[in-house]
Amino acid sequence: MHILLPAATADALVLAERPTWALIAIAVVAIAALLFLIIKLRMHAFFALIIISVLTGLAAGIGVGDVMAVVIAGFSTTVGNVALLVGFGAVLGRLVEVSGGAQVLADAMLRRFGEKRAPLALAVASLFYAFPIFLDAGFIVMLPIIYTVARRLGGSFMLYVLPSIGAFLMMHALTPPHPGPTAAATVMGADVGMVVLIALLVGLPTWYLAGYRLGLALAKRYPDMPVPNLLGEVDLDEDTPRPGFWTIIFVLLLPLVLIFFNTLFTTLEASGAVGEDNVLFRLSRLIGNTPIALLIATLFAMYLLYLRPRRGRGSIGGALEDLVDNALAPVCSIILITGAGGAFGRVLTETGIGATIAEGLDALGLPVILAGFLVAIAFRVAQGSATVAATTAGSIMAPAVAELGLSGIALAAIVVAIAAGSITFSHVNDSGFWLIGKFCGFDTVTTLKTWSVIGTAIGFMAFALAWIVYALAA
Template structure:
């Protein structure tokens, strides 16, 4: 998930605090935040905002800069998340109310069988997560998960958690997602080899730590109901349901547009396509994830809803549909932004950098040091993307001194990205986004999302070390 780092021009005044005091402040802030949310039942948006302000003051950020740090963290996170969540929620709602989710679930269950429904959803999520960000892709997949869960009954956890594991693995380890792409770039690794090692490591990791572990955890929640966060389910006449191919086209359209951008960008970097190439310039616009989702949502309005209902008066219906899709996600966007603000405060204190410098100076094996540095940044500031990017930058000189390249270097990149998704907690915007869309309370999110992410991170690291040892 996205996080922020203030630029040099936006640097703030920070009073000197001993390292031990900063750690104590961070631990106390997280403890107070959990207490307010879990015990006091204060709304997470207010709890995160209040704790962010108090933590900034306690950590020594100048009074004049406190609001700037909090607002910058909030606005940066919301700026990256709001469009993805908004357009993704509308696309997901269209898939559901048009009957498209029912069409897909019928096809999926007929192909895989009801007993393999969690596996079918996880595999579908695995493919869908490859080119698209976790938050956007997961929101679009949600109505399909909702529909399957309602049809088959049982706990919602059984169907949603395996999909979460698939999205987590792909988002954390594989380019073109921002964390692994940035880490590979700053360390000089070949993107193609990083994708190869990430899939070599990631697929068994997903199956064991993502899918199988999810099935075990879901047994602890046998009666979790299906939430209605995208609106109440609607029954659609079979004659008005879109065709299977049409639904698949609407779901694949954002992936096609994003892949188009990725392909042209790669060709531009290699010199095959110039900066002024009309297709490259077009790909920069329509291949950006928010625009790809906007185009897909607009196309879905016509293909999934309007065209199958030709001859019917639909005046105001689409507007009402969009309003109902956006209303439930407003609270989620605010909570996610507040989580980004809290992460921004912890980033500004330098706690993550302090841990990273200590680990880097211990003389650990370079792949282990990179993994631990990424964990330190992840725990301190929340963003997996920032953790992977910053850790890659810190470890790049040590890797360069060793003269590593090829598969060995790619394995180190994957190890760093594995560390970047471990120990997700209340300063991670993804923690709130996924938890709220699934209808989880804070404790449940810690016991599910956080556990799955940490298990994936540690198993991926262990396997990447094996690849590194073999390559070396």
């Protein structure tokens, strides 16, 4: 089996054959050893992930000279995807927080919803913010607002953050333009617009019960969870006027608008309505790219939230530089851990365990929607990435779907079922597991009992509802 690496490192790398039972045993032992190192021995997750990644690769048959190429490929790919999003998102969130913008938004939400429904207000805001923007970037920008509400109202931090996590998980898992469901819809030939409709039909009740309500129930188990201090204490300057409500809304919505701009023209180009040489299409591919959209929003935030209110106070450039440094410093460790999680996931992918399980499920003659869901789960557990799981499961199930001649609502329901499987059973090989857990101040066990439980509940409930839609439409 050839190892799938970037062109620069993919020359003649071969994985020694291992029996199926041996691959599964290696994966189970690797995950157990990783949890033991992190939970029992208190080893830093970055070191534990890299060590176990190397040992797992060697045990699975990757050559001594090649194992680090696999680890580095997984690490660099994950960091390349995450670092810009996390970096820009952390600075944007810090600007919203230190300017008093988070306080302005918190006051507005509490006036509208009331203090008792603050978790619902945060969850609804997260639903809207999560629709076009990736989970990691959107959650990091929302986090200072969650911090502010939690500090103001008191009580467990879990009460405010878990419902929002459920909102981001549901949107990220089920709805285009997020990459997993979009890729699955594309490879299976489903209409993306129909997938969006079915995803929302299935996803909104799923979010309310398996995200919001379950989040509140889980929060009761952690009545004394403090608000983390990851981004530092907020020292608001009482002499500086707070930004206006609509200024904050503009800064937060700007990346969403730019991303939607890109989505719109990408759809028009794919349908032939505009050509590749269209000026707006080419512009959208630049400014609508998520990292660039966040960069643009962050630059606007620097001026509107920090520089403009402090004009006439002498040199403020140095203070802004310190603010950016303080925002970036805490996330460096998180980026490294996230990259190491990607390396571990890549090593597990190269063992072929996900593909082996998927082939077995596909051969059992299960209903196509159930087979797609289980195949997605297999890839999710094996390699960690929800996007890869949805894309790969969609590719595997595409021939069976084509043979059945499915289309319209039925096909969209299968895509949603596959996307639902891709969000279940998040664990230590999922970069999002580490990213969200660390930003929330959770230890590994707490992340498993909250993030992983909510994601799995969302996946199974969304699948059940998608199967009902499929049964009615097929």
